[in-house]
Amino acid sequence: MQRAIFAGGCFWCMVQPFEEQKGxxxxxxxxxxxxxxxxxxxxVCSHTTGHTEAVEIIFDDSKISYADLVKLYWQQTDPTDAFGQFEDRGDNYRPVIFYFDERQKExxxxxxxxxxxxxxxDRPIVTSIEPAQPFYEAEDYHQAFYRKNxxxxxxxxxxxxxxxxxxxx
Structure with missing residues (x-):
């Protein structure tokens, strides 16, 4: 099993596209x-912790590759907007691909x-690529939000x- 962490605005919107993939x-x-x-x-919403909302994905790399996940990630974000995503503005919504090793980084x-x-x-791709840091699960009401609400x-x-x-x- 492998891990991936992606930030792309509100985490509510980042779950479903990944969750629906085999593997x-x-x-x-x-x-x-x-x-x-x-x-x-x-x-996090107070902009005093430095955190961004993100999703942690545990995947079977024999069924779906990290490269496939990155490709899907791009299709969920506006990679030209470093200051949030869509109606979600601020550093806690910045787009980031967090990598766990040199292979993921590459x-x-x-x-x-x-x-x-x-x-x-027609604008530069500004999504950051940064080393993974500790991931803290959000409160239960945020998990699988698209299904609950x-x-x-x-x-x-x-x-x-x-x-x-x-x-x-």
């Missing part, structure tokens, strides 16, 4: 990249360069889905 064992919402142990949602960097060279976006999820993800439709399909 994914779990997708958990949480916080990473900050300097406070075990932060709460309120602390795959992420190569993929980022290929996306920039593709011409799909489908109406609220639909409203909160509307702008994201429109962008993705326009830019990735």
């Amino acid at each position: 994914i064992l779990s997708v958990r919402s949480g916080y990473t990249g900050g300097h406070v142990a075990n932060p709460t949602y309120e602390q 795959i992420a960097e190569k993929s980022k360069k290929a996306l920039q060279a593709s011409g799909r976006f 489908p109406e609220r999820y639909a409203v909160s993800s509307k702008i994201r889905h429109q962008f993705l439709k326009e830019n990735w399909q």
Whole structure:
């Protein structure tokens, strides 16, 4: 089993696309990249902990590769926006690929360069690629939010889905 951590705006919207893939064992919402142990949602939203909302993915790399996950990640974010994602603004929503080893780092960097060279976006790809840091699971009500609160999820993800439709399909 392998781990991947991706930040791409509100973690509510990052779970479903990964969870639906074969070879994914779990997708958990949480916080990473900050300097406070075990932060709460309120602390992260206060912009005082340095954390960003992210998803931790446990996957079977014999069924889905890390490169496939990175490719799917790009299709869930606006990689040209370093200051949040869609209606979610601020450092706690910044897009980041967190890597666990040099192999993951190399795959992420190569993929980022290929996306920039593709011409799909006319602005620079600004998503950060950073070493993984401790991941703290978010509160239970944030887990699998799209299933627990489908109406609220639909409203909160509307702008994201429109962008993705326009830019990735």
